[in-house]
Amino acid sequence: MARVVVDVMPKPEILDPQGQAVAGALPRLGFTGVTSVRQGKHFELEVDDSVDDETLAKIAEGFLANPVIEEWTVRRLP
């Protein structure tokens, strides 16, 4: 078994209204100096040893992320 992390983020050119809302709230809460926030998704998968990197890439690109609007990364945790 291994733990795999897939991070999915909106592409830079895609408007991220959720991240903007968080960024807008920070100064109101007294936190200054944060100039930008982008909000994405973080998936943690427990996979057995038969799942290879190619399959993980298919899961990430074909399902967990929509490549039209999102970028993704896959990493196996040690």
Add this chain to the structure above:
Amino acid sequence: MKVGVITFPGTLDDVDAVRAARYADAEAVNLWHADEDLHGVDAVIVPGGFSYGDYLRCGAIARFAPVMSSVVDAAKGGMPVLGICNGFQILCEAGLLPGALVRNKKLHFVCRDQWLRVENNTTAWTTRYEAGAEILVPLKSGEGGYVADQSTLDELEGEGRVVFRYVGENPNGSRDDIAGICSANGRVVGLMPHPEHAIDALTGPSDDGLGMFLSLVDSLVNA
């Protein structure tokens, strides 16, 4: 002629879509998400709602439903398909239409009667309208912002594949005020607003939406 209306777990607007098809004198056939068989339908409506709860992304899980494989195959063979709201999101996720739908720019769920301009009256679903006609139909969605990369937008505009555009204030931040688009052959149409809720002035803001279902029947008769 038979018009299939798909129900996924979480679909809300299948009943109104069935009713709209019947108003246009088509025979409505209920299709179930787990069903691979399209039961001989001549067209399919993918209605609005929150398929499979819309967990992950709107429409992302529904695109893998057994019925959708059959719909994708049939659409590639020329069968007319209409995706409304969540159905539009599903058709984009399934690759039948380009681009994607994202959270509304102002983050609020929008629920209002919306004016649309008919930009393309040559699709299988819009021949009953005059080009440039303005119609009033309900819009109710939280993730209705249409996005695509610039080359896709240029292609859609260049080929006249923007079918509906929002009139007045853009309700959700859609690129180029796009409310609905079609496939290259004009058989697959997707839009965020709900024509099936505007087929009778008794229960909707207008009966402007009925034209889409009458157009389909015309297209099937003339096919």
